[in-house]
Amino acid sequence: MASHWILGPGAIGRLLAHSLSPLAATTLIGRRALPERQALTTPEGELRAQFLNILTVAQLASETHEPPAFLHITTKAMAAEAALEGIANAIPSSTPLVLWQNGFLAQPRITQTWPGPVLCATTTDGAYLSGDDSVVHAGRGHTFVGDLNNQHDELAEALAQTLTQAGLAATQVADIRQRLWQKLAVNAAINPLVALHGVRNGELRGEAYAGRVIAVVKEVAAIMLAEGITPPNIGQGEEAWLALVWQVVENTANNKASMLQDVEARRPTERGAILGPLIESAQRHGLACEELRGLDDELATLEESFNR
Numbered sequence: 662m663a664s665h666w667i668l669g670p671g672a673i674g675r676l677l678a679h680s681l682s683p684l685a686a687t688t689l690i691g692r693r694a695l696p697e698r699q700a701l702t703t704p705e706g707e708l709r710a711q712f713l714n715i716l717t718v719a720q721l722a723s724e725t726h727e728p729p730a731f732l733h734i735t736t737k738a739m740a741a742e743a744a745l746e747g748i749a750n751a752i753p754s755s756t757p758l759v760l761w762q763n764g765f766l767a768q769p770r771i772t773q774t775w776p777g778p779v780l781c782a783t784t785t786d787g788a789y790l791s792g793d794d795s796v797v798h799a800g801r802g803h804t805f806v807g808d809l810n811n812q813h814d815e816l817a818e819a820l821a822q823t824l825t826q827a828g829l830a831a832t833q834v835a836d837i838r839q840r841l842w843q844k845l846a847v848n849a850a851i852n853p854l855v856a857l858h859g860v861r862n863g864e865l866r867g868e869a870y871a872g873r874v875i876a877v878v879k880e881v882a883a884i885m886l887a888e889g890i891t892p893p894n895i896g897q898g899e900e901a902w903l904a905l906v907w908q909v910v911e912n913t914a915n916n917k918a919s920m921l922q923d924v925e926a927r928r929p930t931e932r933g934a935i936l937g938p939l940i941e942s943a944q945r946h947g948l949a950c951e952e953l954r955g956l957d958d959e960l961a962t963l964e965e966s967f968n969r
């Protein structure tokens with residue numbers, strides 16, 4: 662079975678390591694040492710512990726290791742390029758990468774610069790860290806895998822089969838760009854507002870926020886049209902995007918969105934990967950983006966205050 666390196670031992674990285682380790686040689690790589698005995702709480706509440714093979718970036722640089730069949734990058738979007746650069750000397754530049762980031766920042770940049778195949782994975786599985794030695798798999802979802810130029814369908818299919826065998830249901834797709842932008846659209850309508858106001862997703866339905874959700878979706882829908890991205894469900898245009906956003910708000914009403922978790926932990930958010938591509942696209946197509954820019958500015962100001 663093909664070997665896997667996972668760069669970024671956070672929630673998704675550890676979920677992957679726990680899932681792949683019983684099937685294949687798997688190494689989890691981080692900036693700092695972590696306990697090798699790691700626990701996973703399943704969505705059904707079962708606690709499973711196993712010894713994972715964990716290395717630091719420094720250890721990787723100082724020893725010789727057989728290169729992996731896949732290098733998964735599971736950092737936040739804004740850290741992906743630097744993380745890859747940090748270990749690039751340890752692997753051949755033909756190594757297939759798998760990018761797990763939300764948004765659309767790391768994917769086009771790394772696809773353009775990395776000589777080997779670059780797969781993108783977008784997942785609705787949910788996970789969060791509960792300590793240096795534990796992760797919670799909060800909810801089962803589905804993962805779609807593909808590459809932006811549709812040149813590596815077989816590789817994506819092989820990976821999707823491995824992930825599925827490992828218990829993370831996955832499918833190879835030929836429209837990964839569509840799927841990444843669809844998720845980005847939903848994230849842009851929900852994450853910045855809940856992060857700025859410190860509320861759970863469901864509160865967006867209330868009078869205080871619903872108008873702003875609608876205004877954001879209006880801008881997002883026009884950008885999606887210009888980018889050739891259609892809503893995933895039946896219907897077209899602004900109404901379909903709005904219906905999708907309200908559906909996700911409903912389904913995740915009790916969630917603390919990832920961006921709110923970052924703000925509460927005073928960490929940089931993924932605003933650059935979510936709002937950034939939308940604002941850049943609006944500018945390129947001469948479209949309105951005052952709402953999106955306003956959210957981005959507010960988040961930037963909030964993030965600056967973390968350093969004071």
Ligand SMILES: NC(=O)C1=CN([C@@H]2O[C@H](COP(=O)(O)OP(=O)(O)OC[C@H]3O[C@@H](n4cnc5c(N)ncnc54)[C@H](OP(=O)(O)O)[C@@H]3O)[C@@H](O)[C@H]2O)C=CC1
Pocket residue numbers: 668669670671672673674690691692693718735736737738740743744745747761762763784785786787788789790919931
């Ligand atoms: N969690 C989830 O449920 C989901 C997450 N995603 C996406 O997956 C991506 C990862 O999210 P998540 O796992 O939650 O994030 P986390 O913040 O939990 O994990 C990110 C990890 O990357 C590590 N890291 C940062 N820089 C480097 C580096 N240079 N070298 C090695 N490791 C590094 C961090 O380590 P350190 O401790 O040193 O900072 C941290 O362990 C994000 O883009 C997110 O949007 C998508 C769907 C669901």
Ligand SMILES: CC(C)(CO)C(=O)C(=O)O
Pocket residue numbers: 847848851852862909913916917918919920
């Ligand atoms: C869909 C949503 C907003 C669910 O919380 C999400 O993906 C996130 O938190 O990043």
